[in-house]
Amino acid sequence: MAVPKQNADEIFKEFKEHSISEFFRRNAQMLGYSGKVRSLTTIVHEYLTNSADACEEAEMLPDIRVEIKELGENKYSVKVSDNGPGIPSKIAGKAFATVLAGTKFHRYKQQRGQQGIGAAGCTLYSKITTGKSVHLISGTSREKYECDITIDIKTNKPLIENMSKIDKDIVGTEIYGEFGDVKYENSDHGVYEYIKRTALSNPHMSIVLVDPQGSESVFLRATNELPKKAREIKPHPLGITTNDLLESAHRSESRKLGAFLQESLSRVTSGKVNELKEILKEIDFDSEPRELTWDAAEKLVKVFKEIKWMAPEMDSMSEIGEKQIEIAIRNILNPEFVKVTERKPKVFRGGIPFVVEAGIAYGGNSGKSKEVSARQKESSAEGEEAQQYSEGNILRFANKVPLLFDASNCAITEAAKGIDWKRYGISNFEEEPISVLVNVSSVYVPYSGVGKQAISQEDEIIDEIKLAIQDCARALQRHISGIKNQNLRETRYKQIMRYVNQLSGDLSDITGTKKEEIEKKLKELVEERFRISEGEEEKGSEDEGVSAKASDEDSGEESA
């Protein structure tokens, strides 16, 4: 038997527990802090998200101001202020300096933030790149105060200093932080573009950006109507796992299992509980929920899937809206053609509702702009995140928040690339002047990473996005097919005619016939054959190409 050179006690003597803050200190790239330009955008994104969610919660029209100043080489300050409800002083520390603390974590409700990582991540990044605290000023209906907040990385606890009351009549939240290893740049992944897209997908927001040169960009509120408020809903029986049900039962204050099921799940009526009782005679529906065992919960979940339920509540979602998406697309891309579609709400994982909106733009500035390509080259030379620019023609949103990074890992990209674009008259999706915009809204968006920049590639979500894009693509196909066929015909004709001249000379040498005569006859020959073959081709593509396959899809859609 082999003898270990080091025994277990020696090997494990350094065994330690680490805080989540310590983990992200070492792996800040997982939170979106990789690359200087991206890191600055991540900071603005986190603060904006918090402001937008707080205002939405309080049912107010948000006025948000973002100020960025350059402090030194790759060092900037960021100040974000809003007119929202403010934040109570007793939880300010945790909100800004405890990773995984928040109100949003257990809620079954559509919100921009959902993890309780964002703002604390900013505080952490400020600390590890500048050693500084962030400064908070807040006014609620009960108190007005300011303080410095930083994070004790070892314990993931807040450290608050200089807490003091303010006499002025301030309202909302103003957060100020200083950050190193960041850079302001006017690129597709920069702060300006992020804010512009946020404003476009949230027309009820007013956002002012003051950039490091001091110039002010005002994104005016486009509507005074508050967006439909996203309701908090209960999970649907078809979307709950055994573990979810068990955890929920053990947390429950209901006294009986039957009542617990009605109170904690959507669509469970007393009639449905009776139906469950009939099937699951071995389970005591009068027992206490906190006594629920894994086995019983597993049986319940199994039977949930066997009986009929009303569909999940679908009014829990707040979309951007077809009209607003069209405005957004026209504003960003100035295209010659736009088509937007909103799908009906669907569910994934059995019972989590989500809804997809999509739009296609063609012409104008759609597709990869030359500007981007030029910048791509430049930043590649600078050794900075060149690979980030490769998805220029897919504009991604989740719960109305623009996603600017990790495109290749995202369900939206996967869906857009999985479409057989040739069928819709686009022979090269990457190169042609086409852009696709997609927004996925849900009470729970399954992000693929902690940085929340890509939607996990779940088949049900990908399929639904594809159907939305295809719907727009069919309209696009009708729009461009005429122009395109014309162009194609002309190009081919020119190509062939180029040879006729040269060939006529060669043939004249061989045959002794006059070059002019041969050229004339050859031209006639080509023109005639060209007309015949073009006619055939068009007819062919009409019959077996686009329309047949498109209707396949349509029928697939119905049965899905």
Add this chain to the structure above:
Amino acid sequence: MAVPKQNADEIFKEFKEHSISEFFRRNAQMLGYSGKVRSLTTIVHEYLTNSADACEEAEMLPDIRVEIKELGENKYSVKVSDNGPGIPSKIAGKAFATVLAGTKFHRYKQQRGQQGIGAAGCTLYSKITTGKSVHLISGTSREKYECDITIDIKTNKPLIENMSKIDKDIVGTEIYGEFGDVKYENSDHGVYEYIKRTALSNPHMSIVLVDPQGSESVFLRATNELPKKAREIKPHPLGITTNDLLESAHRSESRKLGAFLQESLSRVTSGKVNELKEILKEIDFDSEPRELTWDAAEKLVKVFKEIKWMAPEMDSMSEIGEKQIEIAIRNILNPEFVKVTERKPKVFRGGIPFVVEAGIAYGGNSGKSKEVSARQKESSAEGEEAQQYSEGNILRFANKVPLLFDASNCAITEAAKGIDWKRYGISNFEEEPISVLVNVSSVYVPYSGVGKQAISQEDEIIDEIKLAIQDCARALQRHISGIKNQNLRETRYKQIMRYVNQLSGDLSDITGTKKEEIEKKLKELVEERFRISEGEEEKGSEDEGVSAKASDEDSGEESA
């Protein structure tokens, strides 16, 4: 002034702190638990990684046995046992049931695991999909015991039951768990392929896999030599951030700043400390390290970058080795051509050493196999992770661990796709029979996600991988250029000749000359022109194409 409909106290009344376990319970996809096949591979990967690291630590040749049994629909048990040093009972609970606990977190040493998430993640996944504990049997040189371990998700603490001593003379660690929502499948992303690739990149391991059908696959040890032991090294002054230096100083037991720098950083001699003293007169190098301020640390880091240092220690890494990579490639792909290259160690982020090995295979089973495409279709129909199969011709490894998922997000994929393959005679990288294998070794691999399946796309790493692949690609280009030119010539010739017959008939009608005569002359004309143009083309590509650009790269390499 707008008045919030809900005030801050109401909005934040549900404010709560959550444990890291709770976070991953909700977002298991971030740990690699998305898709049934992938989830099972993730479990085997985590346990194998732990066994391999423990044996390497104890300097033993690993004998590892993996047994997988089907327990029900999408329910399997996994048992992994090794002959390693075992694990002390007092830390067993934390090792298997506390996320972010481990020995590896702060070490500056090449290891497979580096986060302290893996095994606890398995325990968590077992609990949330089956409600069960995992069962541990372990024998160290001091004790033999067994117990059941599960995780208290709310607190991220272990719950241990049925701890009992064992009388038998057992050695090593055996872990047994039951898991739901998993599936055993013989695919490129399945357990068999994962173990096969692990065995190939770790020839000193012996691994036995017993699959759910009960059939046993034995991957024999290919060498009795232990791999070069990866040494724990100190960080290099050029690779340390202000925050790292500060945290390290505050943890330090050194009494003076000067001594601390020598003890905790690599390449800092007393001479270098004197040099620092000369430049930084305002810093007291006799002060206590725990008194170090952010400002002073920042100044130190700034000056580190201005003075000369010996290069980082490079013997800290343990590679697969050129010979073994060639064996691996021949075994997996049975190609007609293989070229492997090992680069010299380099650093990223200023001072973190890493080394890249790469190989190219051409012909045989290289490239996307038909089998994979067929399976892709099938699994797409089943609604399961079809998109995972899209990178069939890039085999990725980090610290000798095969990476099977998240290919699109990885520096290796980015590098391989960023190569101008046409220059090396490959006109379509996706479609041709070519495979690329890359292994990146480092004391700190910057993974892009918590699931450790992709390497963050940092430019220095991408560039180095590109250079390694290009080195192999030049040899490939020499190998295939002859065959290829020949094929190309033949194809073109055939294409043109096809027209000659048809054209001759048409021309005969026009000119009155005999068809046979025209055909003969046309053929001569084509053959002559064809020879001239082919000759020119070859010459052209020789002069301005491959060699010139290749030498550009070479010179770039030198100056990098």
